[in-house]
Amino acid sequence: MAARGYGQYCGLSRALELLGERWGLLIVRDLLSGPHRFADLEASLVGIPTSVLTNRLKELETAGLITRVPVHTPRRGTAYTLTDDGLALEPTLVELGRWGGSRMGGPRDGEVVTAESLAMALRTTFRPDRAAGMDRELGLVMGDNVLTVTIRDADFDVTVGGAATPASVLHATPQIKRLIDGNLTPEEAVAEGVVRVDGDPSALDDFASVFRLD
Amino acid sequence: MAARGYGQYCGLSRALELLGERWGLLIVRDLLSGPHRFADLEASLVGIPTSVLTNRLKELETAGLITRVPVHTPRRGTAYTLTDDGLALEPTLVELGRWGGSRMGGPRDGEVVTAESLAMALRTTFRPDRAAGMDRELGLVMGDNVLTVTIRDADFDVTVGGAATPASVLHATPQIKRLIDGNLTPEEAVAEGVVRVDGDPSALDDFASVFRLD
DNA sequence: CCGGATCCTCGGTGATACTG
């Protein structure tokens, strides 16, 4: 059950033994946006075999990174959530995601965007300095994915699923990466159909200012 | 040859596709201390099959993270070194190593310490603020591993192999982690035989001050 | 239907031997 080790007394080796196996870090990424059920993870991690998901969850639980918690809505069952140790991985994942994102071109054939990967993209590109003094809630819709983004004074939060209905909603395509990369102005993004704004148009300007790859 | 993908348009997924396979990140870690030959890596990554090392090196080269460079000393041949893209992974590796190191107890049975893992431990625990204004070169010896550590005004550098012979040399055991963790004072470390100082005794105090897990 | 368990195939890894 335990992952094969590297035989080295080294923090990096130990970390990789715990979560270096396939799908491991993506499970942690998904759980960064709150508790998920088995079925949620299966749907979000497109193509993961259920046996692998079962094994990873067990390993991560044994390693003390996640715990099982009972949930009641919309239906009673169990969910998985990060412990403090697991949550402590967020800065590392954000760093790694930023590294990959900055070297990533357009979507490859057949690649999908999940709500969790979108949330991750926001975390990797958030600019606290530009969000100073800002107070805004906006929705972000891409395909079936609905996120609620709350920006409040140099800090921000993403929740998956559109329970709340913000005053302004951005409908976007994956091409929005060009906006975040700085290769497209908000006006151009709207003109090219990359983004459509429902509500206050200044929401897009704020978004483009706060989420920017450097 | 190319690693299997995750099918997600996400920076983290892309990063894991490039270096999420077994041994990949440890190869990058080793190259953080400068160019390495095939035989160097084989010796440092204890237990890696040569076929796997060959494949990883090819993949990393294809991904643009490493390049082959000719070397002439001590013998002519080829070595592998990080490109700028590969070097850009250093902060991420340091973060991940710190996460693992802070949750790592004592050495497990059969675990070894390599010069590269030791250098990594120093990178993950270096405290720039405490090194402000400091100017010191010291040797660090653990078993067969010899490092030269240069601390200079809030910055530091590690080189593997003891070409230079610093005025002060620390001979340590893996138990030195207790000193770095703050669970041992320099005096106790010497008393318990965890560290022996050759040369200026204040070198150990500076070391303990500058390399400290928080 | 949710949350897995079981079975089978296939490709990557581990280990060793061998070669330019």
Place this chain on the structure above:
DNA sequence: CAGTATCACCGAGGATCCGG
């Protein structure tokens, strides 16, 4: 020294089945 070749084995991928 720097890999290549070979092979056993285990874990991932994929589908199906099962208990609550």
